[in-house]
Amino acid sequence: MRSSNNTNQGFSQQQTKKNNTTLLFNLIRKRTPVSRIQLARITGLSATTVSFLVSELIENGLIYEEHDESIEGMGRKPKFLYVRGEGEYFFVIDLFRRSFFCSLYDLNIEKVDSCKVPADTSGDFDILDAMLQILDSHKIDKNLVGGVSVVYPGPVLKDHSNVLASTTELFISPDVMERNFTRMRAVFGDMPIRVDNDSSIFAFAEHIFGDRKKNVRQMTIEYSEGIGSALILTNNDAECEFYFPVEIGHIITEVGGPVCKCGNQGCFEAACNIIKIIGSVNEKAGLSLPTEDGFDSEINKDSMRAIGQLLDEGSKPVTEALNEAVEKITRWLVGIISADQPDYIYLCGGIVLLGEKFLDMINAELKKYTIMNQDNSMTVKHSIVDHEIKRKGAAVMILNEVYSFEN
Numbered sequence: 001m002r003s004s005n006n007t008n009q010g011f012s013q014q015q016t017k018k019n020n021t022t023l024l025f026n027l028i029r030k031r032t033p034v035s036r037i038q039l040a041r042i043t044g045l046s047a048t049t050v051s052f053l054v055s056e057l058i059e060n061g062l063i064y065e066e067h068d069e070s071i072e073g074m075g076r077k078p079k080f081l082y083v084r085g086e087g088e089y090f091f092v093i094d095l096f097r098r099s100f101f102c103s104l105y106d107l108n109i110e111k112v113d114s115c116k117v118p119a120d121t122s123g124d125f126d127i128l129d130a131m132l133q134i135l136d137s138h139k140i141d142k143n144l145v146g147g148v149s150v151v152y153p154g155p156v157l158k159d160h161s162n163v164l165a166s167t168t169e170l171f172i173s174p175d176v177m178e179r180n181f182t183r184m185r186a187v188f189g190d191m192p193i194r195v196d197n198d199s200s201i202f203a204f205a206e207h208i209f210g211d212r213k214k215n216v217r218q219m220t221i222e223y224s225e226g227i228g229s230a231l232i233l234t235n236n237d238a239e240c241e242f243y244f245p246v247e248i249g250h251i252i253t254e255v256g257g258p259v260c261k262c263g264n265q266g267c268f269e270a271a272c273n274i275i276k277i278i279g280s281v282n283e284k285a286g287l288s289l290p291t292e293d294g295f296d297s298e299i300n301k302d303s304m305r306a307i308g309q310l311l312d313e314g315s316k317p318v319t320e321a322l323n324e325a326v327e328k329i330t331r332w333l334v335g336i337i338s339a340d341q342p343d344y345i346y347l348c349g350g351i352v353l354l355g356e357k358f359l360d361m362i363n364a365e366l367k368k369y370t371i372m373n374q375d376n377s378m379t380v381k382h383s384i385v386d387h388e389i390k391r392k393g394a395a396v397m398i399l400n401e402v403y404s405f406e407n
């Protein structure tokens, strides 16, 4: 028997209790309204254990219990459990070129407040100041903040506290972020701070706020000045979701092509991002729509909308100019489908502004290829996710992290 040096094996009673509480809380927030009896039935925990842990959650202000008055009948109305929105709060910090959004969400992921803060002239950000102002104006105690989710427009190191330089965003340097994290920790203690690549959050948000497909490999591509994507793998039986960024913008598609901000030459992003699309339409259709080298630029969005409108109106030179982009995008997508085997592909970001007709052109072009995935076919769709829904997704991400099981 090997039992002598196994002190770390198995759960301690404390951990088991904590995990059972987490299990119950997650069931309440995902299946609300739910009763104590239903929780015992779902979890297999004894009614006494459920009641004890539920009472503790009520005492801690995270949930409340109420009679369901809508149920007709003479007898006692059954009691159901609900998440108490004001029980805990989460910040989402969404970083842009020279500004950031600071948003606060409650425990029901309802937005409490949001503000857009410009960076100072040196490109520095004071995120903590914006956070404290929001808390102050809503009279929310800082001890009720459960975590911060940072949306970073660039690759992020795996330990979730360090960021790499962004390829699209040179204004947010890693040391500026580190300085902000240090300030936050000084006020909020060791509250979890998670940093995720924005494309990953777009993909996660599409999965949870979109049609929530089960048992799929779903890819969401954020196609703007930068091009990033993430793949979501879901397994319904195990109720689990995995998501990871896939750097498809930096696949080299044009040998000797333009230099990319990542340092390589001929990356798809450098050859065919929305700035390049606007440029080639300008050139081929004799237009002079403005562009700007920056992330989430309003100038680029306006130009993309203008092109989308010309396409809708049936402009021949614009359609021809876009055909070339469609061919490039489709060839690239065929490669991605063969490599990553997604069942679904959703597009979000600036590319969506070209409209449905452009999407139809891509799907028509895709039909010319042999698609090497399970269904031998692919229909690319527009994502429902915009920046606002992305931020809500980031709030769910930190909530899920805070209420995950200890092991």
Ligand SMILES: [Zn+2]
Binding pocket: 249, 250, 260, 261, 262, 263, 264, 267, 269, 270
């Ligand atoms: Zn690149």
